Amino acid sequence: MSVATVSTRRITGLDYRIWLVMSLCWVACAGWFVYETINTTKAQYCSTTFHIIVNGEGGNGIAVCDLDATAFFQIDAPPDAKVEWNFDDGSKIIGDNRAGHKFKAEDNYTVVATVNGRCETKKDVTVKKAVAVDAVKPSVKIFADTGRTVGSRIRFSAVANVPISSYQWALLPTNETQTGANAAFDFPRAGEFTVQVTINNDPTTRQEQPITITDLPLPAPVNPNPFPGAGGASGGGSGVIPPPLFPSGDAANSGTKTPNTNAGANNGAGSTTEPAKTEQAKPKATVIDPDGFKSLLQEVLDGSKELTDLYPFLDYTGSTKVVVNGKDEMKITDFVREKRKKKIEALDFQKDDKNGIQKIKVKLRHGLWPFSN
Numbered sequence: 001m002s003v004a005t006v007s008t009r010r011i012t013g014l015d016y017r018i019w020l021v022m023s024l025c026w027v028a029c030a031g032w033f034v035y036e037t038i039n040t041t042k043a044q045y046c047s048t049t050f051h052i053i054v055n056g057e058g059g060n061g062i063a064v065c066d067l068d069a070t071a072f073f074q075i076d077a078p079p080d081a082k083v084e085w086n087f088d089d090g091s092k093i094i095g096d097n098r099a100g101h102k103f104k105a106e107d108n109y110t111v112v113a114t115v116n117g118r119c120e121t122k123k124d125v126t127v128k129k130a131v132a133v134d135a136v137k138p139s140v141k142i143f144a145d146t147g148r149t150v151g152s153r154i155r156f157s158a159v160a161n162v163p164i165s166s167y168q169w170a171l172l173p174t175n176e177t178q179t180g181a182n183a184a185f186d187f188p189r190a191g192e193f194t195v196q197v198t199i200n201n202d203p204t205t206r207q208e209q210p211i212t213i214t215d216l217p218l219p220a221p222v223n224p225n226p227f228p229g230a231g232g233a234s235g236g237g238s239g240v241i242p243p244p245l246f247p248s249g250d251a252a253n254s255g256t257k258t259p260n261t262n263a264g265a266n267n268g269a270g271s272t273t274e275p276a277k278t279e280q281a282k283p284k285a286t287v288i289d290p291d292g293f294k295s296l297l298q299e300v301l302d303g304s305k306e307l308t309d310l311y312p313f314l315d316y317t318g319s320t321k322v323v324v325n326g327k328d329e330m331k332i333t334d335f336v337r338e339k340r341k342k343k344i345e346a347l348d349f350q351k352d353d354k355n356g357i358q359k360i361k362v363k364l365r366h367g368l369w370p371f372s373n
Helices: 003-007 016-045 290-302 307-313 332-338
Strands: 052-054 063-066 070-075 083-086 092-095 098-102 107-115 119-128 140-144 152-160 167-172 176-179 182-187 191-199 207-213 321-324 328-331 344-351 357-364
Touching (some): 052 107, 070 119, 083 098, 152 191, 152 207, 167 182, 182 191, 182 290, 290 344, 307 332, 321 332
Parallel strands (some): 063 119
Antiparallel strands (some): 052 070, 167 191, 344 357
């Protein structure tokens, strides 16, 4: 028996070690292909570039935070985005586009914000011990959520270079005031406003930020003849126009009825018809967008506002229908009573030509949702 035959195994004429090397190369190539595919898909999904703002300061440079002092982080993602904050010190926060964090050690950190589980944005942060000085001139900065349209509810926070024991907020030229580290003001109309904050009841710390609220964009003009068959001779169809989605005579949907017309009996002298009673024109409802209404409805569920605070926006007040998670339909009064303390994940509604909300569609969150608003 040959020595070469004993020490060397061959598969289809090639040494088995050659087949082993070729197999490892194929596995490595396949892994690299999958990795590149995932990165390419992720890059395409995250076509929007987000930026992290630290203590109200933007820019591309390294942010500086004080040791053992709460720093505020904000990313310019949509208000309803789910953001996971990784502060590079072993702590993580899952919440929205704002977060507060206190670093316990002097070091250089890379803060990573992951938006909706895909898009990562990084910010380099240097943490130093604050240098004691004889006299510190108070400096206060305000930062706020995005969104500047009629019906928006905008949250405001403030940071300062001195310890803060109290906050006093005011919305000018209105008389509305609030206290606390965060304030949220509603803007039901367009115009120029000023948000003012004073810390520690010290007028020298007063800081103001102008806010411009713009009208919602006008809806696209409605095609008077959207159905091909409704044009008579020109359309060539049957000329039948589908009924409205929510007819005014449907008491289950609207709570109002169309005036009745009674035709008299034909007694030989002709017929008599009782004229329909003309309803009084309904005033135009207050305009609001779905995000603004979602915030108001959430406050009603949380107990900080009353259900009657929603009536200026509702076409049928307490009889307005709410569709919950695409299946359960109930009056808004029953919805508020049964879903107390629930969290709203998404909301949309249908309006009439006077901007009154006729029907609301709500998606509620299930299970525990930490750090949700």
